[in-house]
Structures are given as structure tokens and as C-alpha cells.
Amino acid sequence: MPELPEVETTARGIGPHVIGRTLVAVCVHQPILRYPVAEDLSQILAQQTVVSLSRRGKYLLMQCERGHLLIHLGMSGCLRMQPTGHRLRKYDHLVWCFDHGEDLVFNDPRRFGLVLWTTENPFQHRLLAHLGVEPLTDSFHAEMLYAKAKTRKQSVKQFIMDHKVVVGVGNIYASEALFMAAIDPRRSCQRISLARYERLVMGIKQVLAAAIDQGGTTLKDFSSNHQPGYFQQSLQVYGRHDQPCVHCGNAIRQVHLGQRNSYFCAHCQR
DNA sequence: AGTGCGGCCTGTCCGC
DNA sequence: TGCGGACAGGCCGCAC
Numbered sequence: 044m045p046e047l048p049e050v051e052t053t054a055r056g057i058g059p060h061v062i063g064r065t066l067v068a069v070c071v072h073q074p075i076l077r078y079p080v081a082e083d084l085s086q087i088l089a090q091q092t093v094v095s096l097s098r099r100g101k102y103l104l105m106q107c108e109r110g111h112l113l114i115h116l117g118m119s120g121c122l123r124m125q126p127t128g129h130r131l132r133k134y135d136h137l138v139w140c141f142d143h144g145e146d147l148v149f150n151d152p153r154r155f156g157l158v159l160w161t162t163e164n165p166f167q168h169r170l171l172a173h174l175g176v177e178p179l180t181d182s183f184h185a186e187m188l189y190a191k192a193k194t195r196k197q198s199v200k201q202f203i204m205d206h207k208v209v210v211g212v213g214n215i216y217a218s219e220a221l222f223m224a225a226i227d228p229r230r231s232c233q234r235i236s237l238a239r240y241e242r243l244v245m246g247i248k249q250v251l252a253a254a255i256d257q258g259g260t261t262l263k264d265f266s267s268n269h270q271p272g273y274f275q276q277s278l279q280v281y282g283r284h285d286q287p288c289v290h291c292g293n294a295i296r297q298v299h300l301g302q303r304n305s306y307f308c309a310h311c312q313r
Numbered sequence: 314a315g316t317g318c319g320g321c322c323t324g325t326c327c328g329c
Numbered sequence: 330t331g332c333g334g335a336c337a338g339g340c341c342g343c344a345c
Contacts, residue, residue: 045339046339077321077339077340077341101339101340115339115340116339117321117322117338117339117340118322118323118337118338118339118340119322119323119324119338134323151322152322152323152324153321153322153323153324153338154321154322154323155321155322155338155339155340156339170340170341194314194315195315195316196315196316197315197316201316206339206340213338213339214337214338214339301316301317301318302317302318302338303337303338304337304338
């Protein structure tokens with residue numbers, strides 16, 4: 044499922060194909076996504092040129108001349124470029140046709156994703172306004188986490204997955220980062236020292252950066268779909284219950300935290 | 314205000 | 330072999 048690294052990789056891959064290009068048509072084949080796609084999206088976007096493509100959390104922001112398109116890939120969404128008129132696949136819900144003979148295609152089997160048009164400042168949009176800091180910036184640091192954790196009564200894993208605290212730490216990378224930081228995911232976020240939060244911040248930055256690096260090499264061709272789980276060969280604990288810990292050999296454990304599967308080594312993580 | 318949970322949707326897996 | 334049911338998963342939005 045697309046987490047922050049996949050979204051970042053998508054932005055980097057798609058950007059050069061769409062920035063500076065002008066839309067000639069938009070075809071909506073399935074308007075029922077997380078929120079309904081605007082009925083008049085095609086009229087709105089026609090003849091608009093794409094100014095920039097950026098990312099905020101797991102949202103893609105396609106800046107056009109008269110507003111922004113907010114795109115979220117949900118659980119199963121992906122974007123790809125293909126020649127105009129090229130045949131569509133199952134679950135290709137939206138197609139943006141550009142003036143240079145390439146189409147941008149939004150595919151999303153589970154339809155947890157969204158495509159919204161907004162003319163306001165996109166960062167003030169209700170879906171983005173309350174998002175926490177970007178994990179790969181200097182604003183994301185241990186002091187900030189430590190201070191915020193003081194008033195919370197959650198496990199540390201639920202805490203770092205809260206998008207009001209820090210964006211883009213999904214279920215997979217939360218488990219991985221906690222393993223790198225040797226912190227038990229069940230531990231109360233209040234009962235973690237500043238020094239351990241330093242390790243956790245480094246773990247989060249490292250695992251996300253590594254995944255973006257891999258995505259950059261694995262997904263450099265944006266004419267094809269994502270390879271599902273392309274980062275999986277690098278996962279140290281996620282999905283590895285009952286398999287040996289790569290550090291100590293003890294069996295990786297699986298527990299539920301806030302309805303989410305969590306994986307950890309009870310020997311290495313305290 | 315902080316926290317928990319239902320619901321959206323479909324591919325995959327499991328048991329019969 | 331085919332079928333039904335459970336499950337996963339991000340994240341909003343409501344209930345407590």
C-alpha cells in the first residue's frame with residue numbers, strides 16, 4: 044500500500060511528465076472514490092497548465108493555474124503515465140489527457156483514494172490543515188516528539204502513527220522504525236526518554252529515506268504499475284511473525300495495537 | 314480534548 | 330474445484 048515513500052516516488056516520477064503541460068481532457072470513469080469526484084472536473088481542468096507537483100503527508104498536490112488538485116492514493120491507488128489512447132486497465136478511474144500525447148491515469152481497486160479540486164490554499168484545506176510535521180524535515184526532532192508525548196496516553200506506535208503528530212508514518216514503517224530504535228511498540232509514549240526519542244526520530248528518517256531511495260530505483264519507469272511491496276525484501280520485522288529476528292534470532296512477535304498488526308522482537312525492543 | 318471504533322472497498326487467503 | 334467468510338489497510342468522522 045502506498046506509504047509516504049511511494050507517494051514521494053510517485054511525485055518525482057510523474058512530475059517531469061506533467062509540469063508545464065496543458066490538460067486537454069479529463070475522463071472520469073468511476074466518480075465514487077472516498078469522496079465523489081467533482082462532476083464538472085473535466086470542464087474545470089480543461090486548458091489549465093500544471094504549475095507544480097508536490098507532496099504533503101501522503102497527499103499529492105497538483106498545482107494548476109486556477110487551483111489545486113488534491114490526490115490521495117489510499118490503500119491501493121497508483122498513478123502512471125501512458126501514451127494517449129493507450130488501452131485502460133480495470134480500476135482506471137480517472138484519466139488526464141495532456142497536450143503532448145501522454146495520459147496520467149489514476150488506478151485504485153479499493154477506491155480508498157481521493158481526487159479533489161480546490162481553489163483555496165491547499166494547506167488550509169480541511170484534509171490538510173491539521174496535519175503534523177513532515178518526517179524528513181528538520182522540524183521533526185526528538186524534542187518535539189518528547190513534548191507532545193507528555194500529554195498522551197497511547198502506545199508509542201499509535202503515537203507516531205497519529206497524523207496530527209507527524210505525517211506519513213504508516214503501519215509498516217512504524218514497526219520498522221521502532222525495531223531500528225529498539226523500542227517496544229507497546230510502551231507508553233509518556234514513558235520514553237528524550238534519548239530514545241532521538242533514536243526513534245533517526246529510525247523513522249532512515250527507514251523512510253531508504254524506502255524512497257529504493258523506490259527511486261525500482262519505480263523509475265512510470266509507464267508501468269507499482270510492483271506491489273517492492274520494499275518488502277528490506278523489511279526487518281513487518282510481516283515476519285514467528286520468523287527469527289535478524290539481530291538475535293528470537294521469534295518475531297505479532298500483537299494488535301489500536302486495531303493494527305504490529306511486529307517486534309521482544310528481546311531487542313524494550 | 315484525547316481516544317476508540319465503525320465504515321468505506323476489494324483482492325487474497327483459508328476452510329469447507 | 331468452487332464458494333463464502335474473514336481479514337487487511339489509511340484515515341475520516343462520529344461517539345464517548
